[in-house]
Amino acid sequence: MKVSTTWLSEYIDLKGYTGEELAEQLTAHGIEVDSVLSTDELYGQESSLQETKDNILDLDLTPNRSDCLSIIGTAYEMGAVLGRYMDSNSLNRYNVSSYNYSPLNSFSVNNEAEQECKCYALALIENVQIGPSPLWIQHRLSALGVAPVNNVCDFANYIMLECGQPINIYDADQFSGAQIQIRFADEENIMTADGLKRTVDSTALLISDGRKPASIAGIANAADYEISPGTHRILIESAHFSGSVTRKTSRKLGLRNEKTVRFEKEINLEMILPALLRVSELIVAASPGAKLSGVSHWQYAPIEHKTIKVSQEKINRYLGTEISGEQIEAILKYLHFPFEIPENSVYLISVPKRRGILARRSISSRKSPDCTAMSIFLCLWYRALQHQEN
Template sequence: MKISYNWLKQFIQTDKTPQELSLILTDIGLEVEHVDKVQPIVGGLEGLLIGKVMSCVQHPNADRLRVTTVDVGGPELLQIVCGAPNVAEGQKVVVATVGTTVYPNEGEPFKINKSKIRGEVSEGMLCAEDEIGLGGSHAGIMVLDDSTQIGIAAKDHFQMEDDYVFEIGLTPNRADAASHLGVARDLAAYFRSSVQMPEVEAFQVSDESLSIPVRVTDETACPRYSSVTISGVTVKPSPDWLQDRLKVIGIRPINNIVDITNYVLHDLGQPLHAFDADQIKGGVIVQKCAEGTPFITLDGVERKLSAEDLMICDEAGPMTIAGVYGGKNSGVTEQTTNIFLESAYFNAVSVRKTAKRHGLKTDSSFRYERGTDPEITVYALKRAALLIQELAGGTISSQVGDLYPISINPFDVEVSYENIQSLIGVQIPETQIKEIIEALGMRVTAETEGGLTLQVPAYKVDVTRECDVTEEVLRIYGYNNIPIPTKVNASLSYGVKPGREFTQHVIADMLTANGFLEIWCNSLTKAAYSKNEDEAVRILNPLSADLNVMRQSLLMPALESVAYNQNRKRPDLKFYEFGKTYHLINAQYVERPRLLVLISGNLETEQWNQKPRAVSFYHLKATVDAVMSRLGLGTYQVAEVADENFAYGLKYFRGDKAIVTFGAATAKDLKTADVDKAVFYADFDWALLMDMVKKNKIVNKDIPKYPAVRRDLSMYVDLAVTFEDLKGIAFKTEKKLIKNIQVFDVYMGDKIPEGKKSYALSFTLQDEQQTLTDKQIDAVMQKIISNLAQTAKAEIRK
């Protein structure tokens, strides 16, 4: 977005240089990418002075040349040889002195040097219009009015003021700053000054000879529609000042009417459209047309309208695409004498969809898509009407029509001084916070000891919450005013944070320390990845077909990362991601925090002294158990997975809630993501984990003084019996003395009874109060053997 320095100074008084102002704008959130100096004409008349011809005589050696002496306000007269037929004594002229570079309309620029012309010294040049870019005439030198002051710079005489253009990288949320007024408001807040708005009190209706009725059929897409008519205008080129204003920001002048609408757009941020009133049949109707209605736009292209496109129509049919683009026959021409002027507030989503649907991007749609000010439509209308009267003549021939059935109210926001200070990280005085808030145009409607209740203007479309107000305060307070600690630790570390963030950092540190890499995948993904179509959260204006829904699982985007790495010869992968999944459930949008842990390829890099080992389900299980242990979640149930998202696996759960489900990715998912190696992943319900962590109670115990003992049992069990079954039976038999149970051998095959498998388990027993005797140990083991035999039909091998 381009903003003119001189134009800006019409709204706000400042003695800051363009360079100083560019730094301030960047500091308050309007990043200035570069500043360009712009001159009204090439060269900007630099080095040219106003002089007076004191004498003019025939050149002794050339019939068509004159030798003049010229006073340019210096201590001595300049002798200048001139070939213009109209040069004469006493004239006030434009003089290019020695050292000046002249920029003619045609040809290359050239520098004026002291020289001899046919034997006579010449110390400059008397200039014609076309030689300095002020016109096209070359019939003779420019002769100025007798009252012109000599010795002054030509640029001052012709009021040629250099301008500077700020190229601002406007972020999508800053719709309020998409104009010179918007930028001026931010600067006024920074300087604690006021914005000087152009006067519109001179607006006066002459008669009501041209009243055009307006009807709005879709008040959601068009909440406000303001209009007025002007009769008897003359369409012609705009004056130089208006053309210069537009040219400096890259807008091509067309005619005075169109130029005024463009001027007000960039001045106030309010798009306008001028119709030829004589071409409107009956009245104006703001409505949606039938699907497939043909419509020819200003560029001569016939487009098929959607039933969702809001159109400005008359009784004969559509005239313009509301807020986006004009129709071929709706614009102003040289024959236009009567104007119908529109100033409306259109729904941002409606305009954005229409502009995207037809592939049209205009200065108007740019602003409507982001949100304009619903309260400025009438003011902008009057501002434009007065300019049209001034530059095109005519009279205002109708009352201002303003259809605004349902007012768009300011945003009500409550803020706490403590929360603002906490989020910013600096104890800004409460009086200063309030001062900044009011300087930004937010009105304080109530005040308590700890905070404020605010009304935020509707044009600040991105300020609807306390955190948004905090960001506004910080912008004006200054990011550069937030101190950087003088003492910085040599190593990076996380500060202690309560709750979710701290716990997340703990697990992230643990996984990273075990060789995992954190990935961040896009929450937008393909509709083909959605396992439940009914829960799919679809994007209304997708950037592409591959980014048209919100992800329902962290797996598929992560598999894309796996494929990307595998295709680049990096097959050994250990990833984790903290992210959210998105679901539409009972007409409500639901976000679910998740943790994904994923492994694929080999466990270690191939070495001379060891062969590579492919990762397996059990390597993943070890990581899952480590996460559960690190979070202090030792008690949970285990079951096999019956889930279409896994080829096989386990889940840990409490009650009816799954804490984590983990196992092998299905062949279908691997094929969809173009992954050619086995992938094992775990899907943690992070929100449930956080709730469980909050309930944890940490108990400190002394390290036992008495030794632990180990006993092993080997047994036959049915194929359906799991280690978890056996483990549960053993702990149920003896809760106090058994500290740990491990399976160290599983065998199925020769010499094993049909339908059976062999398990070898180790039991660690310990009494924290005394040394266990063989008698105590044998008694415990006999109970375990008995219960295993009764409950799991286990047959102990001798």
């Protein structure tokens, strides 16, 4: 995962640190940084591709740190490392209550696979003009290794990189009816956007218009539904697709991309609607005359929130440290992990959904603590070491 320090700084204050120093801090705290490149090195000092002077950190993420597969996720981690809070104004970009929108009445959804698609959201934008995206979007995508395509696709990729939620976009006029089906395949042939005919078996999840498949869910669009220069109505999809189903299908087809990587790791269900609203806002703002006609959101399973119960004594015994209660509370706040203290020196920690997939068992279990627990332990440990050194 490549991250831009300029982009990161919209969400967390990085003043006082060079790119190399930030890389050292992350690596010391368990997030390996393979390299640091300046945009001068990427493009040359006089290149017009530069937005501003920037540094690109190439993160080597372990499987349990999929929460850092986004700018915002990395910013949360950076805040915990540096002891700085996230910028609330920037986070409000993903606050659903800050958006005004009407329900989408022109399309309905028939979900035949509610366990494999627990949440599905759509937005319809009309009068879109397809063309190049604004230069600032092209700059940011190029710096992170994503080739610009057009204004619609580029904003979708931008949002995925920023918040971690994959966004898919269809040519709305290619849908034969008003109902979208989410179903498993039936040994069907699909011509994907790369021009190859692919056969999908009954383990593959499809998005269909009732006549034929519009996409292999979370993996690739059918060629007929792709955005073209003549597209004027777009249907934007933001959804949850099962990580195991996505992984199995993408491997069978030999199709793996930035979207599948994120679905395979299980995405944050709470980000599905906010990401859809933000990408819709950006597309409308960048396309004169474009209009958001409606947004709809279907939740097929409740969002479960995990909690971890751990005592100050257990933390210190496990780490071999003497962290005070005040230190523990400060670090949890930097991590943005809500917590309560139901009894003296015992913490009931709520795991945010962006990390919830890792919260599989309690720290108090006799077995080894899970990855989220280890993350808390390590953050507490490193912060304690810094405190002791100071």
